[in-house]
Amino acid sequence: MIHQYKLNGYNIVLDVYSGSVHLVDEVAYDIIALYETTPQEEIVAQMLAKYGHRDDVDEGEILDCLADIQALKQAGKLFSQDLWKDVEQEAFQHTKPVLKAMCLHVAHTCNLNCDYCFASQGNYHGDRGLMPFAVGKQALDFLIASSGSRVNLEVDFFGGEPLMNWQVVKDLVAYARTQEPIHHKKFRFTLTTNGMLLDDEVTAFCNREMHNVVLSLDGRKEVHDRLRKNLAGVGSYDIIVPKFQRFVQQRGDQSYYMRGTFTHDNVDFTNDIFHMADLGFTELSMEPVVSPPGEPWALTQEDLPKLFQQYELLAQEMLKREREGRPITFYHYMLDLEGGPCLHKRMSGCGSGTEYLAVTPWGELFPCHQFVNDPAYSMGDVWKGITNPQLGEKFHRCNVVANPDCRDCWARLYCAGGCAANAYHASGDINGTYTYGCELFKKRIECAIMMKAAQGNGQ
Incomplete structure (x- = not known):
């Protein structure tokens, strides 16, 4: 999966599963958009029709660009595969x-x-x-x-x-x-x-x-x-x-x-x-x-x-x-393109209800501060511990893998499925989707990647 966008004068191509970010010119940007769905001869014809008036674009340049894209694909830096799709949920379950x-x-x-x-x-x-x-x-x-x-x-x-x-x-x-x-x-x-x-x-x-x-x-x-x-x-x-x-x-x-x-x-x-x-x-x-x-x-x-x-x-x-x-x-x-969180963290998010709990002044336990005093989300107390383990298990399964709305989203490895509390308040289900928040998050990630690209270019 790739995600392409233009921002602040940059043509940006994100290869979602490898995390590779490519800054390209307009010709390469358009070729990448066609690469997986269009025969090579047609790509060449479309690029010549669009850019053939430019002195720096001819059939040879277009073919060179196609070869570079193929090399990046073979290197796993463009159009890379989701190698975790068959093991992600199983890994969470265990x-x-x-x-x-x-x-x-x-x-x-x-x-x-x-x-x-x-x-x-x-x-x-x-x-x-x-x-x-x-x-x-x-x-x-x-x-x-x-x-x-x-x-x-x-x-x-x-x-x-x-x-x-x-x-x-x-x-x-x-x-x-x-x-x-x-x-x-x-x-x-x-x-x-x-x-x-x-x-x-x-x-x-x-x-x-x-x-x-x-x-x-x-x-x-x-x-x-x-x-x-x-x-x-x-x-x-x-x-x-x-x-x-x-x-x-x-x-x-x-x-x-x-x-x-x-x-x-x-x-x-x-x-x-x-x-x-x-x-x-x-x-x-x-x-x-x-x-x-x-x-x-x-x-x-x-x-x-x-x-x-x-x-x-x-x-x-x-x-x-x-x-x-x-x-x-x-x-x-704040975005680390070279390292960043491990895969499990990218999938599971903040850990509310499992690795993280909120405690009221009277010692009652809730998945996080946004669920406090909601009786349906009481998990126990600090003396008896977790008395509602089924709720903890529900939050454990609340992740980017379990949400079908996330499957084809390019930002899924950056948001971990979003905030469970926001999803609950928006949809009535912690496994639901807060669409408005998703749109804001994706825009923030696009801006953060652009800033990294600009800094890498010394600008």
Whole structure:
């Protein structure tokens, strides 16, 4: 399978199963499109009819191009075969995943009242509450006991707003550190915060203990304040931006991300990304809103072409800024064409419900944070463990191999079948398809590949 597209002046040919990326001229681009379905004599005739007026195109050049394509095919770099199609599902069936990551909901409450919050302003459509230390400790013990031979374990402190339960966060990190030498484990912690309670003490602790910190900012003041307000209905931009700037300055070269959300109201989201970059933030992510159709901020089908243009504009501007010596990183354009994830990871995705679980303040287990408090997706608790193994098995089988909509998709080895929660909310089935998200993802991958091609060309 191949995927061809034109972007930013490049003619790009992706050989899906080998991962090879080819930058070609217009003649080669057109020949490749015909190569598998059209006799050679007809290809030559069509190319002469289209390009014969050019001094650099004659029958000999076309035949040379055909020979080059044949050589690439024989080398497995063009029109390569899907060698895994007969063994992929069998491999999944015989793989027994073990737990390696947890999302600890230390606070089902929040000091903001964001209109678009999928977590219903932090309480996940349920009771408000803070996770006691005893529950968090049991969750960490459960993670250690369920992790098998895995050494590296990951824990995300999440909410609501986790800084509203800050002492428990610190105590859980301290407890985990005591368990590392006992069980031969290494913990990597992440904190996701809206920044309202960020101060120097939190910053110093995060710089010492947190592998990554995710900071929520939607971009321009008018965009951010439209939906991200405090309980009194006042926008939070002026409070958090100075805190975030100070945090990032003190963070140094350690990992962080500014994580924004774009909605129907700011489909020109690149202006928000560039605004954040101009504030001094270089590690950036901007996600499409997760929202039921009909909400005023929900993305529409009419927004899609505008969003495609925005992703292209972002890629072009990032290349420009890189040439100027002021690069920025965009999470969805981070792509390793030489190595990248192993095949199993490319097929299975984030591991929700199998390798990754979310834990409520009361210790109940769910496949991920987007399923929390949905009774149909309760998997057990941190004391009894997994009491609904059938649900875990369902998530284990939820992968790019099992979804027939993915079989002929050129991006299948990059998306791992997409987000199970988004598929569920869009189609009612975790094995369904969130088509809107697929379209956005494919455009992002096209842009990311184009950027790699441009960087490889020294541009």
